Amino acid sequence: MRFTDLNPHGGIGANCCLCESNGFRFAIDSGLHPKFAGSESLPKHGEIERNSLDFIVLTHCHLDHLGSLPLLSRQNPDAPVFLTYGSSVLSRRMLSNSISVMKRQRRELNIPELPLYGRGDLSSLYSRMKPLSSESPLTIEKEGRSLELTLNHAGHVAGAASLTIKSKEERSFFTGDLLFNDQRTLAGAKPPLEPVDVLVTETTRGATARDPSRQRENEVVDLIATIGKTIRKGGSALIPVFALGRMQEMLVTLEEAFRRKAIPKVPVFCSGLGMDLVNHFHEISKNSKTLRFSRKVLKLIGARPLPRKLQPGRELPMQGIYLVSSGMMVEHTPSYILASSMLGNDRNSILFVGYCDPSTPGGALLTTQPGQDFEFEAIQWREKVRARIRQFDLSGHADREELLRLAEKLCPKTIILHHGDPAARSWFEESLQDSEARIIDPEPLKTYEI
Ligand SMILES: [Zn+2]
Known part of the structure; x- marks a missing residue:
């Protein structure tokens, strides 16, 4: 060869x-x-x-x-x-x-x-x-x-x-x-x-290296518990996701968690491409045995599109779970803009569920200590890290x-x-x-x- x-x-x-x-x-x-x-x-x-x-x-x-x-x-x-x-x-x-x-x-x-x-x-x-x-x-x-x-x-x-x-x-x-x-x-x-x-x-x-105590299933349990805690104390959770795959996986995970009452019922906001891909996942699932997915999940969790004009740094329009791309919080994406609104409030959580390249804003946020300033350079906004920042190993x-x-x-x-x-x-x-x-x-x- x-x-x-x-x-x-x-x-x-x-x-x-x-x-x-x-x-x-x-x-x-x-x-x-x-x-x-x-x-x-x-x-x-x-x-x-x-x-x-x-x-x-x-x-x-x-x-x-x-x-x-x-x-x-x-x-x-x-x-x-x-x-x-x-x-x-x-x-x-x-x-x-x-x-x-x-x-x-x-x-x-x-x-x-x-x-x-x-x-x-x-x-x-x-x-x-x-x-x-x-x-x-x-x-x-x-x-x-x-x-x-x-x-x-x-x-x-x-x-x-x-x-x-x-x-x-x-x-x-x-x-x-x-x-x-x-x-x-x-x-x-x-x-x-x-x-x-x-x-x-x-x-x-x-x-x-995977920490032996952080097997995939434990990570899901820990993630759900962290979202639950955030919502109960009146905060919102931002989950930056890839629109293809991780978004749909998280929708199903959230639906299970709502059903078990592990997370109090709040609105789930999703960004556009990931919502559209739900229909494609539904179609594939209907026609092939490898995928288990139904578009009903959107209805079951009451998913709704993001409010149209998100203002960088402004208070969120509503408490909820924000399941939006990009997964690495790349500049100008919904997760980047939302993070600028959520970071300064200690009731909120920003929860990464995949890999973040160190050179991306997501990677930079993960290495910023609580109380330090974080710079949203692309929108000229600075915020103190007060929200809870976590990364879960769901690669x-x-x-x-x-x-x-x-x-x-x-x-x-x-x-x-x-x-x-x-x-x-x-x-x-x-x-x-x-x-x-x-x-x-x-x-x-x-x-x-x-
Ligand atoms: Zn890939």
């Missing part, structure tokens, strides 16, 4: 891998780097000769995997795009939202090249999408050679898949973003355990030890470390030292012969 990581910044960002196996050329994912805008946020598609791909695989619909797929597909119009049914449903809403975000960035950041693609590119992409059932191999033939590819349920988010590639010569497994634990709405991953030649593994949590990614155990079971000859920051990859490299496999931490844009 030949492997090239086309994410020019390394770490986690504009995910896109170029692979060659048994004479077939294919790309896995094509994302946008969340910390950049415009062409800087793109993978290096220029390394792929125009219309040279035999196929493209999309593992799931988070924008760091999906966001630049319309461009890669436009440059490779003959390549079918293989994905799960769930991803074929979700990608439509995510990509049309991505166009709206790019149009806004064009105005706000003055980047004339935005949007990078338009509605016409999306229609062309959809016509190239070929949904595959999970765990059902597909054989592709070309010039007397064949390659078998299988999407394996990956648990991470609705529609997420790992990928098995098999030829006469070799067998490879690409984890994609992977979660073994069951979630409220989604079963965990059960990857095939047949030995492989090449394992490309995500390493997201390589630098994060959508497998623990590092679980991924090590998977690597052991698959007995690979080569392990490629992927989708992780440098510190995370280093932990894996060190921990795999005694394994017989060749370990590769690929440099961006360098091709490895395996």
